[in-house]
Amino acid sequence: MNEPTFFAAFAALFGILALYLLRIDRRAARLEQQLSNAAATVKNPDETESS
Amino acid sequence: MSAVTQLAPERPWEAPLRRWSLWGALAAWPVLIYLTWFVAPDWSYAADVTAPLTRKMLFFHPASAWTTGIAYAVVFAYSVAVLNERNLAYDAPAAAAAEVGWVFNTIALATGTIWGSVEWSRTGQHPLATVYTEPKVLVVLVMWFTMSAYLLLRRSLDDPHKRARLAAIFGILGFAGAPLSFITSRVLTRSLHPDIAGPGANPDAAVDGTVGAILGFSLLAFVLLFTHLWLQRLRLQRLETALAVGCASQDSP
DSSP: OOOHHHHHHHHHHHHHHHHHHHHHHHHHHHHHHHHHHHHHHHHOHHHHHHO | OOSSOOOOOOOTTHHHHHHHHHHHHHHHHHHHHHIIIIISOOGGGOTTOSOTTGGGGGGTHHHHHHHHHHHHHHHHHHHHHHHHHOOGGGHHHHHHHHHHHHHHHHHHHHHHHHHHHHHOOOTTSOHHHHHHTSHHHHHHHHHHHHHHHHHHHHHHOOOHHHHHHHHHHHHHHHHHHHHHHHHHHHHOTTOOSOOOSSTTOOGGGOOOHHHHHHHHHHHHHHHHHHHHHHHHHHHHHHHHHHHHHHHHHHHOO
16 A cells, blocks of 8 residues: 555645634534623623633 | 624524534544555565555545535635625635635645655656646645745734725635646646546546545545534634724723
């Protein structure tokens, strides 16, 4: 199996897909964090302001 | 209007389609990998094939290029709607499709470059020079740069109206590369890129029953993945907008 282009091509395919999926996943996690922060602020605005 | 992009509420078909396309893609991709390794022909016995293992890219490279075309067609349709109806609600679906389409475009370019550099040769020319002087590759490269400009432009403009209008123009220009890339290799006789399907396909590059069926299945797997990623990206955009609107309303006196 002496074909480096075979490995390079499949690494490019799955590497690019994995990087994009990771990026979307991180963005979703960051949004969830921001949403839970916003929910906590709405629930207890005085505490958040004083902190 | 505030500096926040106006976004239409989620349509009733979006959530089920997002879920079903994910399950479809999760089912289709392992099957595609199985078909590629165990059902597709072994090209190591073919006399005219330089890189038999790399030829397995046949089930990933064309599908990624066709999915790029589909994604950019979505960008085109929503971009025309933005310019025609001056409605910012169409801007977000176009932006989401452009981002995911750009990912598939990058995959098509990367896999095509690697595959072409080992399969194509012109005397006295570096393999990469052979690939990047190929008309079809050049058109796809220009398309990739146009959509890169589209994505960069969106990051650099704050005014949502100006951003939507300018992005729509780039979206329409970017899509023009899809039909152009389809035509170039069929019209230009010196083109090395084989055309495996559609009118004017090369007879020596035509795919037989099994290979054709796997090729069709690979397109299905890629389209399912694109559909899910597009709708997922759109959902994230809605969440971001909802958060921004919430923060803006909290900040206002």
